Amino acid sequence: MSHHIVELKELRHIYPDGTVALDGVTFTITHGESVGIIGANGAGKSTLLLHLNGYLVPTSGEISIGHTPITKETLPEIRRTVGLVFQDPDDQLFMPTVFDDVAFGPFNLGLSGAAVEERVTSALAKVDAGHLREKPPYHLSGGEKKRVAIATVLSMEPDILVMDEPTNGLDPFARRQLMGLMKEFHHTKIFTSHDLDMVMELCDRVIVLGHGRVRADGAPAEIFSNQQLLTECRLEKPLSMQGCPVCGK
Amino acid sequence: MASIDGAILDFKRLDLLASGDTGLHRLDARAKVLVTAVFVLLVISHDRYELSALFPFFIFPAAMIAAGNLPFSYIARKILLLCPFVIVVGIFNPLIDRTIMLQAGPLAISGGWLSFFSIIIRSILTVGSAFILLALTGFPGVCQALEQLGMPRPFAVQLLFLYRYIFVLTEEGGRAARARQLRSCGNKGMGIKSFGTLIGHLLLRTWQRAERVHIAMLSRGFDGSFHSGRRSSFGRRELFFVAGWSLVLIFMRTTNLTQIIGSIVTGRLN
Numbered sequence: 001m002s003h004h005i006v007e008l009k010e011l012r013h014i015y016p017d018g019t020v021a022l023d024g025v026t027f028t029i030t031h032g033e034s035v036g037i038i039g040a041n042g043a044g045k046s047t048l049l050l051h052l053n054g055y056l057v058p059t060s061g062e063i064s065i066g067h068t069p070i071t072k073e074t075l076p077e078i079r080r081t082v083g084l085v086f087q088d089p090d091d092q093l094f095m096p097t098v099f100d101d102v103a104f105g106p107f108n109l110g111l112s113g114a115a116v117e118e119r120v121t122s123a124l125a126k127v128d129a130g131h132l133r134e135k136p137p138y139h140l141s142g143g144e145k146k147r148v149a150i151a152t153v154l155s156m157e158p159d160i161l162v163m164d165e166p167t168n169g170l171d172p173f174a175r176r177q178l179m180g181l182m183k184e185f186h187h188t189k190i191f192t193s194h195d196l197d198m199v200m201e202l203c204d205r206v207i208v209l210g211h212g213r214v215r216a217d218g219a220p221a222e223i224f225s226n227q228q229l230l231t232e233c234r235l236e237k238p239l240s241m242q243g244c245p246v247c248g249k
Numbered sequence: 250m251a252s253i254d255g256a257i258l259d260f261k262r263l264d265l266l267a268s269g270d271t272g273l274h275r276l277d278a279r280a281k282v283l284v285t286a287v288f289v290l291l292v293i294s295h296d297r298y299e300l301s302a303l304f305p306f307f308i309f310p311a312a313m314i315a316a317g318n319l320p321f322s323y324i325a326r327k328i329l330l331l332c333p334f335v336i337v338v339g340i341f342n343p344l345i346d347r348t349i350m351l352q353a354g355p356l357a358i359s360g361g362w363l364s365f366f367s368i369i370i371r372s373i374l375t376v377g378s379a380f381i382l383l384a385l386t387g388f389p390g391v392c393q394a395l396e397q398l399g400m401p402r403p404f405a406v407q408l409l410f411l412y413r414y415i416f417v418l419t420e421e422g423g424r425a426a427r428a429r430q431l432r433s434c435g436n437k438g439m440g441i442k443s444f445g446t447l448i449g450h451l452l453l454r455t456w457q458r459a460e461r462v463h464i465a466m467l468s469r470g471f472d473g474s475f476h477s478g479r480r481s482s483f484g485r486r487e488l489f490f491v492a493g494w495s496l497v498l499i500f501m502r503t504t505n506l507t508q509i510i511g512s513i514v515t516g517r518l519n
Contacts, residue, residue, distance in 0.1 A: 053468050055464050055467060055468070079469070079470055084464075086461065086464075086465055088461070090458075091464075094413055094414075094462050094466065095409075096387075096388070096389035096392075096409055096413065097389065103476075104471075104476075105470055108469060108470030108471055108472060109470055112476075134268065136264055136389075138261065138413070138417070139261065139265070153468075156470070
């Protein structure tokens with residue numbers, strides 16, 4: 001299943017205003033890995049994600065998905081392979097109803113009629129949002145919006161799921177629900193987050209970004225016990241690894 | 250601003266009404282759009298001093314509200330919201346046009362007053378029928394119908410986007426205005442100047458959002474054309490609806506029903 005491999009070589013991105021957002025990022029993510037990308041605000045996480053489906057073009061360096069380099073010709077295929085879920089679901093849900101939104105991707109893939117219907121139904125069922133299908137997006141709660149936003153990407157049956165701050169702004173119940181959902185997605189998962197407990201629970205690998213560079217890359221337990229690294233990168237241990245606030249143990 | 254916020258929230262209710270399940274709701278959107286268009290055209294085609302001939306036209310909105318099971322007071326409130334604007338449009342008529350057109354006992358009514366009330370009645374009828382159309386069909390349905398009736402696709406898409414993001418934008422604007430208000434401690438803040446930058450920021454944010462929405466569309470394979478899975482058919486029921494209402498409305502336009510009823514009633518009295 002080589003088409004699930006994400007390979008970055010010396011990726012650099014400099015914004016037109018001169019800001020160096022990524023400064024030589026190199027890593028390989030293989031099939032089925034669940035990777036959390038963490039780092040301080042402005043460390044380059046979002047810029048990195050936007051490269052993964054070819055929205056941003058690197059200033060220098062290489063990026064390939066499943067051994068296919070991202071070029072103008074390969075973009076449609078890359079975008080089907082890599083499903084990108086945005087931080088703000090209002091950016092992701094732009095069609096008049098939930099159904100239209102979830103069907104948007106499949107229609108663009110050239111499917112029609114019953115095939116689209118099937119994809120939509122199954123994607124909505126996966127996120128437990130079948131009952132919302134006829135609703136307009138602005139009538140949904142934050143958690144519902146987030147789940148539907150994920151369904152809009154799942155309906156394209158991506159091989160790699162990329163999410164920007166998936167648990168941001170969700171209540172504890174909705175957060176748990178979303179984490180359960182992500183556990184069920186067995187292909188490659190990549191997400192950025194400040195929710196370190198979620199990263200601890202869902203990821204088998206953590207990449208720490210700092211000032212546009214990879215500061216560390218390894219197992220969560222190993223990364224989160226390196227206090228010096230965490231302090232330098234403006235991070236801290238997940239709450240589950242810290243002592244009890246009452247007894248201190 | 251808070252009240253605009255509230256008005257928008259209230260506006261969302263119109264959308265919820267569109268998910269109703271009466272015979273009228275199930276009717277193909279094109280039929281409803283066509284009849285509403287005929288209605289609006291006929292209402293505005295009346296002479297500027299016409300008043301009595303307009304009253305029978307209230308049958309159409311009344312019938313739609315009843316058959317579509319819509320809340321009358323809600324629709325009435327929505328129309329009232331527009332009344333100040335309408336009054337401003339017509340308010341100078343009575344001052345400018347003072348020719349006496351009607352003598353009701355000792356009361357002389359000038360042409361200006363007649364045209365003023367005519368404007369108000371017409372606005373209530375046309376705006377009301379538009380609200381009713383939305384409440385029975387929903388905005389996406391209306392857009393799709395317009396497109397099927399020949400409106401260019403880009404316009405329909407523009408309208409849909411406008412409708413989708415107007416809620417997001419007002420909420421954003423509402424939040425910004427609230428933040429300004431809370432920090433101006435009951436004073437005028439920095440006056441009109443602060444509103445200038447506020448609106449500028451709103452514009453920039455809208456821009457950024459548009460960019461993000463575009464990325465979201467591209468990520469899902471958008472190639473410039475919109476597809477829709479919705480199917481609806483213009484069947485016999487729709488044909489009857491359009492033909493029936495058009496005939497009734499055209500009949501009302503060509504004959505002054507109020508006058509006929511009036512003369513029947515007065516004839517009997519004599």
